[in-house]
Amino acid sequence: MSYLTVSNATKRFGTSFTALDGVSLAVERGEFFTLLGPSGCGKTTLLRSIAGFNDLTSGDITLDGANLRIVPPHQRDIGMVFQDYAVFPHLSVFDNVAFGLKPRKVPAAEIKTRVTQALEAVRLGAMAERLPAAMSGGQQQRIGLARAMVINPRLLLMDEPLSNLDAKLRIELREEIRDIQKQVDIATIYVTHDQEEALAISDRICVMNAGRIEQVGTPPEIYGNPQTRFVAEFVGTLNTFTQGAALEALLQQMGIKVMSVAAWTARPERLGLASRDEQLSGAATLDGTIAKFIYLGREAHVQVETAAGMIVVQIANPGMTRTREPGEPVKVAVPREALMAFGADNARIEW
Known part of the structure; x- marks a missing residue:
């Protein structure tokens, strides 16, 4: 059985709009799995459903064999990285990363160890006492990544984390994110509308359109062997x-x-x-x-x-x-x- 399984997921908003229309997919342990598609295709709705922020209208989500839909969002042990950094400006880098550990009643000594390790992983070890306001957008996004990882999540979700950065920094940080993900070996679901980004960092890509899956495959399969005209036109030039x-x-x-x-x-x-x-x-x-x-x-x-x-x-x-x-x-x-x-x-x- 796959590590994360989504089966026939449907999400309707009201009576007129179906955001997810019978979506089924599977993600393996340690896999970097990307949801790729245009705005409004359902990729963020699917990510938020896995996180527990949106409940499905129907369908199943299981993580490591357990039904995830019956677990409250704060108990799912899922790390999430948002596109707007979501850092606390009045807290130091260290305290930002430690924020999610305190409600879990982690001992102070362990908090120090885990936060230090997380900051080293994202190359911010020397900046633990700084305030986020004095840091670049890329550094602030690394804070968000460290905060998501420090809770030792079973799953890491990333919602267009690089969309607010300039082009050169996006390329640099996407490579770092991929390297860190390999190092910590966490199953990761990454949302983007950037085809090049998806091709560069993914183990597999799920191309979505109008609430449905068009194709799932490796980057060479998606680009070199598209199974629908939408995939061929959306991923690359045709x-x-x-x-x-x-x-x-x-x-x-x-x-x-x-x-x-x-x-x-x-x-x-x-x-x-x-x-x-x-x-x-x-x-x-x-x-x-x-x-x-x-x-x-x-x-x-x-x-x-x-x-x-x-x-x-x-x-x-x-x-x-x-x-x-x-x-x-x-x-x-x-x-x-x-x-x-x-x-x-x-x-x-x-x-």
């Missing part, structure tokens, strides 16, 4: 070829019989770019004209106008001098294995 004669000709080059497919798609990095007179092998081609060249340093995105629609090609390591000018005639190379097909029900079609 080209969708316009239906018509140009697409049919492209498929014929590959020897693919035209099927009843709602959308043929491809990731930008799976495509290639060549001049019109260049000979290519191993890929079908689509003639086009450069519409825009976007230089991003380690990569470039080239927008190409074709008879099958606007296609984006991602070029790795574009260098300092090589650019593509608008109006330049080119051809887009489309390897057969780059194509992904989706049906009218948005499910992946194997072909």
Whole structure:
């Protein structure tokens, strides 16, 4: 049996809105499990239901084999980290972290030991006597993480903890959070709407949409083998070829019989770019004209106008001098294995 199990979870608010619609998932011991999806998809509602802040309308939640729904929130031994830091400005870093231990009647000597260990784990050991107001946003978020861990929780829940930080600090702190989680080996459920963040730190990702689960898998499975069109479009960039004669000709080059497919798609990095007179092998081609060249340093995105629609090609390591000018005639190379097909029900079609 999995460590945490959610079975057929449904949550309705009033009579008109269903936030969770029959959600079922399982999280293993020590796993870093991420709930990923757009605003309003149900990920925070699910997290709050596990914490006990929202009770389900129906369904089951078990932790280590025990029914969690009958346990009051303050008795669930769950640590929670919020996006707004939730630190007490008038208390020192040490007292902020120790706050959750005092109601549990932990002896003073043990409080000192556990708080010291928690602060060392989040690299704040030298700042125990400081006040949070004198600290950066990243340091304040580490205080929240230490406070969640110091109670020795059975489960750690994190609700978009990095959303209020700048981009560089988010990257640094997400790596630290992952390292700390591995070190303490606590099963963790992490909520985010940031696809790159989810791919970078997760053992597995659960993509949610409109209160339902679209797909659960490892980061390579979610990105490289999306099972629904929503997952393919939400996680990463996706080209969708316009239906018509140009697409049919492209498929014929590959020897693919035209099927009843709602959308043929491809990731930008799976495509290639060549001049019109260049000979290519191993890929079908689509003639086009450069519409825009976007230089991003380690990569470039080239927008190409074709008879099958606007296609984006991602070029790795574009260098300092090589650019593509608008109006330049080119051809887009489309390897057969780059194509992904989706049906009218948005499910992946194997072909």
